[in-house]
Amino acid sequence: MLYNFIYKLIVELKPYMSEFMNYDETVELTSSASELALRLQAHPNISARILSLLDLVENPDNNCETASSTELKIISELKKLGNDSLQDWANSQEKKKALACEKSPGMRRQRKKQLYWHSLLGTIQIIEETFISRRPFSSSAQIHCRGYSLPLQRAITDFGADVPFGKIPEKLQEHYGITVPISSAQAITQKHAHAVKGSQKPAEKITDRDGVELLIAEMDGTMIPIVKTPTNDDKIIDRRKTRSCCWKEARLSLVEIPTQKKTIIGGTVGTVDSAGNK
Secondary structure (H helix, E strand, C coil): CHHHHHHHHHHHHHHHHHHHHCCCCCCCCCHHHHHHHHHHHCCHHHHHHHHHHHHHHHCCCCCCCCHHHHHHHHHHHHHHHHHHHHHHHHHHHHHHHHHHHHHCCCCCEEEEEEEEEEECCEEEEEEEEEECCECHHHHHHCCCCCEECHHHHHHHHHHHCCCCHHHHHHHHHHHHCCCCCHHHHHHHHHHHHHHHHHHCCCCCCCCCCCCCCCCEEEEEEEEEEEEECCCCCCCCCCHHHHCEEEEEEEEEEEEEECCCCEEEEEEECCCHHHHHHC
16 A cells, blocks of 8 residues: 555655756656645745655665565655644644634734644644633644643553553554653553553442352363264254364353362353453
């Protein structure tokens, strides 16, 4: 998909890029290429990133010889392209929201404030026009200054569920090329953990019977073959010729009650939840 996208850019934009970089050349553009060229002209940073991608694809200096090194360079350029795209989107949206808010009755400009937030594509920073008791862009974009985007929070929480909080910045740097403070990673992970805990509901009602103080339990699983044979009440069939074999996981459990010197053994081929309920 990525290479199809880049190939399309080569076909459609190469004449425009040549004209853009060399004003002495005269090239004829198709209608679609002309429209794309005019739109890209308003976004010079994105145009520069596309040129960098074209250089990687065409490899004029023979700097991209191996697939792995070329892949890493393309990923790096795509991250920069994503950051520039998100930055241009923020600037455009801020102007639209400020203009619409200014036309509303009773709205008065207050002052301009710096706004930045962290995302998977890097830090995004703009100057936001604010009004009395209202910040139109922050409200519509659902972000706040020094905040973290939801995709970034998801990545942080994913790593926080697997590794210690101190390792999260290293994981983010390795996989996304960004870093966050350990304290922020801890706060975000714990925030979502509390939200998940609050949304959980007990699967079974707690009985009124008195329980025991201590249970020692162990559960393990193993794959067992299951033979299935079709049944037909209308006629007698040879099931030896129509049988099929499949595999299911059997979960065996052993529970001991130390105070009663009692051992309970159970087993099921059901799900993990059904095994826990038993």
